[in-house]
Amino acid sequence: MPILSVQHLSISDQQKDIVKNVSFSIGKGEWFACLGESGSGKSLTASAIVRLLPSHITVSSGNVVFGEQNLLQLTRKEIQMIRGKEIACIFQDYQGTFTPFMRIGKQIDEMVKTHTDWSYKQRKDEILRSFKEINLPETRVYESYPFQLSGGQLQRAAIAQALVLKPKLIIADEPTTALDSITAANVLKQLELLRGKTNCAVFFITHDLRLVKRYADRASVMLNGEIVESGSAESLIKHPKHDVTKRLFSAIPSLKKPAETGVVS
Ligand SMILES: Nc1ncnc2c1ncn2[C@@H]1O[C@H](COP(=O)(O)OP(=O)(O)OP(=O)(O)O)[C@@H](O)[C@H]1O
Ligand SMILES: [Mg+2]
Numbered sequence: 333m334p335i336l337s338v339q340h341l342s343i344s345d346q347q348k349d350i351v352k353n354v355s356f357s358i359g360k361g362e363w364f365a366c367l368g369e370s371g372s373g374k375s376l377t378a379s380a381i382v383r384l385l386p387s388h389i390t391v392s393s394g395n396v397v398f399g400e401q402n403l404l405q406l407t408r409k410e411i412q413m414i415r416g417k418e419i420a421c422i423f424q425d426y427q428g429t430f431t432p433f434m435r436i437g438k439q440i441d442e443m444v445k446t447h448t449d450w451s452y453k454q455r456k457d458e459i460l461r462s463f464k465e466i467n468l469p470e471t472r473v474y475e476s477y478p479f480q481l482s483g484g485q486l487q488r489a490a491i492a493q494a495l496v497l498k499p500k501l502i503i504a505d506e507p508t509t510a511l512d513s514i515t516a517a518n519v520l521k522q523l524e525l526l527r528g529k530t531n532c533a534v535f536f537i538t539h540d541l542r543l544v545k546r547y548a549d550r551a552s553v554m555l556n557g558e559i560v561e562s563g564s565a566e567s568l569i570k571h572p573k574h575d576v577t578k579r580l581f582s583a584i585p586s587l588k589k590p591a592e593t594g595v596v597s
Pocket of ligand 1: 345350368369370371372373374375376377386389424
């Protein structure tokens with residue numbers, strides 16, 4: 333049974349459907365990539381899964397089944413209990429993750445407190461561990477206000493927050509776009525390690541096809557709000573069928589000839 337099953341999901345801005353009849357499922361421990369050109373509906377699909385669509389945008393039809401629950405039918409309180417604990421999100425716009433006037437450690441602590449009965453010490457230890465795992469200076473970040481950190485540190489703090497409770501599903505919307513390549517590789521390594529340890533699934537939105545090649549089990553490609561092609565990452569890379577998939581992959585020559593270029597980083 334899949335951990336997440338998105339069934340015939342359509343999302344509308346009141347005038348028209350922006351995302352149309354999108355279906356896919358993600359198995360336990362599976363790394364599922366979502367690709368597509370800018371504006372194709374990837375982020376809105378991710379936001380709809382966790383019920384974080386902007387107020388004027390709504391799900392017009394479909395189901396989002398997580399485990400055995402239809403997330404679209406839960407009360408606000410019920411979905412809040414799932415978000416952060418069972419499904420963690422790392423969004424493209426990580427700037428919105430933290431409020432400006434509270435220390436980062438305190439903000440993450442509030443979130444952990446909501447979802448666990450851990451003592452203060454246990455919560456702090458886990459938060460510091462999570463920072464350390466992605467090479468953040470843990471004590472300093474814990475004590476800092478958001479404006480005291482660089483953009484990359486802030487993004488990693490958002491990632492640390494997402495990973496701290498070892499969720500069953502991680503929704504990662506271009507999580508490494510703002511990071512330098514070494515930090516990005518480290519963050520992805522941590523995601524991969526967490527997956528190995530906890531068998532969590534990953535819904536991974538990216539433009540970086542090298543990451544699809546390296547990490548994803550399966551992938552789908554979106555165009556104008558629809559999924560136009562899905563399959564194993566390997567088959568999509570080797571035998572793309574739709575023009576948009578061909579276009580995406582042909583933009584990175586090293587993907588076509590991995591044997592000649594060695595390991596793709
Ligand atoms: N808050 C919003 N209000 C109105 N329209 C929106 C909003 N967010 C997204 N859209 C529109 O919905 C469509 C899909 O947007 P979405 O953000 O899902 O694209 P995306 O595939 O994530 O693109 P990118 O790769 O650039 O992040 C786009 O046409 C976009 O303009
Ligand atoms: Mg997006």
